[in-house]
Amino acid sequence: MSSEETNQSCHTNENGEHRSSHHSENVKKNLVTRLNRIEGQIRGIKSLIEKDTYCDDVITQISATQAALNSVGKLLLEGHLRSCVVERIQDGDEEIVDELLVTIQRLMKK
Amino acid sequence: MSSEETNQSCHTNENGEHRSSHHSENVKKNLVTRLNRIEGQIRGIKSLIEKDTYCDDVITQISATQAALNSVGKLLLEGHLRSCVVERIQDGDEEIVDELLVTIQRLMKK
Amino acid sequence: MSSEETNQSCHTNENGEHRSSHHSENVKKNLVTRLNRIEGQIRGIKSLIEKDTYCDDVITQISATQAALNSVGKLLLEGHLRSCVVERIQDGDEEIVDELLVTIQRLMKK
Amino acid sequence: MSSEETNQSCHTNENGEHRSSHHSENVKKNLVTRLNRIEGQIRGIKSLIEKDTYCDDVITQISATQAALNSVGKLLLEGHLRSCVVERIQDGDEEIVDELLVTIQRLMKK
Numbered sequence: 001m002s003s004e005e006t007n008q009s010c011h012t013n014e015n016g017e018h019r020s021s022h023h024s025e026n027v028k029k030n031l032v033t034r035l036n037r038i039e040g041q042i043r044g045i046k047s048l049i050e051k052d053t054y055c056d057d058v059i060t061q062i063s064a065t066q067a068a069l070n071s072v073g074k075l076l077l078e079g080h081l082r083s084c085v086v087e088r089i090q091d092g093d094e095e096i097v098d099e100l101l102v103t104i105q106r107l108m109k110k
Numbered sequence: 111m112s113s114e115e116t117n118q119s120c121h122t123n124e125n126g127e128h129r130s131s132h133h134s135e136n137v138k139k140n141l142v143t144r145l146n147r148i149e150g151q152i153r154g155i156k157s158l159i160e161k162d163t164y165c166d167d168v169i170t171q172i173s174a175t176q177a178a179l180n181s182v183g184k185l186l187l188e189g190h191l192r193s194c195v196v197e198r199i200q201d202g203d204e205e206i207v208d209e210l211l212v213t214i215q216r217l218m219k220k
Numbered sequence: 221m222s223s224e225e226t227n228q229s230c231h232t233n234e235n236g237e238h239r240s241s242h243h244s245e246n247v248k249k250n251l252v253t254r255l256n257r258i259e260g261q262i263r264g265i266k267s268l269i270e271k272d273t274y275c276d277d278v279i280t281q282i283s284a285t286q287a288a289l290n291s292v293g294k295l296l297l298e299g300h301l302r303s304c305v306v307e308r309i310q311d312g313d314e315e316i317v318d319e320l321l322v323t324i325q326r327l328m329k330k
Numbered sequence: 331m332s333s334e335e336t337n338q339s340c341h342t343n344e345n346g347e348h349r350s351s352h353h354s355e356n357v358k359k360n361l362v363t364r365l366n367r368i369e370g371q372i373r374g375i376k377s378l379i380e381k382d383t384y385c386d387d388v389i390t391q392i393s394a395t396q397a398a399l400n401s402v403g404k405l406l407l408e409g410h411l412r413s414c415v416v417e418r419i420q421d422g423d424e425e426i427v428d429e430l431l432v433t434i435q436r437l438m439k440k
Contacts, residue, residue: 241383289396327392
């Protein structure tokens with residue numbers, strides 16, 4: 001992922017409650033394109049089930065969709081690490097590490 | 111999952127090339143309902159990204175969607191095992207085990 | 221895996237309580253060799269920790285060991301499917317499928 | 331994990347080539363105890379295989395060992411994040427993030 005693609009900024013208000021992440025237009029477009037494709041895959045799977053497609057072939061489509069969704073998760077994690085996590089650690093806020101550990105755990109469990 | 115829910119039949123033509131899996135109406139409805147919900151989750155994630163939601167919160171939604179998709183994969187695997195795999199092994203066709211190993215591998219890699 | 225390598229037989233006593241799996245000498249040797257190597261990897265990791273090795277390098281060794289252990293799990297699952305599962309399904313005992321689903325689930329969660 | 335337990339320091343020489351991670355005596359002891367237990371589990375699995383234990387029961391032991399090894403991996407990742415990653419980001423070295431992404435990826439693939 002080029003630095004331009006991960007160009008992202010992280011905003012937190014003073015009490016740390018309202019946070020937002022601004023992705024560059026390129027990154028947003030990339031993520032939305034991927035999510036549109038995943039939406040199409042899900043619709044495809046529904047149609048396979050309705051047409052009584054052999055279940056092993058349906059499972060193959062499920063795992064392709066899981067892989068695509070995992071890629072989106074990894075891109076978001078990468079953007080998060082490179083922006084919010086780095087920024088907040090540089091600001092001396094090490095609590096972000098607790099949050100990050102929970103997030104990584106969650107992505108690992110799947 | 112009740113036996114009624116997994117009630118599924120497996121059809122293969124003589125040369126084994128055209129196979130199909132017929133799920134009962136209940137199972138189909140269950141799977142399609144789950145996939146509709148996943149489609150909604152994907153659309154929700156797109157909207158979170160467009161609204162600059164904090165990336166850690168987006169990742170949380172991604173892992174919820176991954177969990178939902180995994181459940182569909184497991185239901186399909188269960189149906190597959192209980193119908194096609196059992197039927198074909200009882201018919202003396204042990205090649206289904208090779209296919210099954212590839213499928214399980216694929217679901218494990220995610 | 222050659223058929224010779226997976227040559228395994230499955231024994232269950234009448235009430236289904238005392239079950240055993242007899243692997244061929246080749247398979248046993250293969251599995252024990254792999255497990256010996258994993259034991260060596262674990263000892264290696266302990267020594268890395270005691271020598272204050274950079275933690276990222278230790279984690280790399282951990283994931284290599286995880287991969288080796290997963291391979292043993294997959295070999296055992298394959299042997300199990302090709303012997304006990306096939307035999308018991310052919311004997312009309314479909315309860316093995318419930319057990320198998322739990323096992324696959326467990327290996328997937330890791 | 332208490333802060334005392336993760337008390338770890340990270341050393342890199344000037345050209346960044348010789349790095350080391352010093353865990354506190356408590357953390358070392360905790361990690362080594364866990365690894366000793368895992369070594370015992372591996373030896374136990376070998377003995378199960380040699381005694382022709384039912385393969386599903388062996389697989390159960392494999393997944394318990396995988397879980398124990400994953401825990402060690404997570405503890406090391408946590409220590410790594412809280413020490414080396416935080417220190418190096420605070421020193422302005424963002425390359426650690428590239429390394430970290432590779433490491434997380436590796437732990438996710440398992």
